[in-house]
Amino acid sequence: MSSAELILAIGPVLFGAQWKRDLARALGVNDRTVNRWTAEKIEPRPGVWTDLLRIMRERHTQLGSLIEAVEKHARASGERC
Secondary structure (H helix, E strand, O other): OOHHHHHHHHHHHHHHHHHHHHHHHHHOOOHHHHHHHHOOOOOOOOOHHHHHHHHHHHHHHHHHHHHHHHHHHHHHOOOOO
């Protein structure tokens, strides 16, 4: 998987419909920089992958807690999980 393909896969999962703008903001880069990455015109600067991992791990932790909370509510309502 190329860098562009990976960013194109990660962006929408992390940030939804406006992912390029939001990803750029989260990484402290210009929207055009993200466009250049996805067009394979340039490679991400050093540190981008580490920053992406940090963001993904934070989301993973947040989602884990929310999943547990939703499961509790579902069980309390008699729903099967």
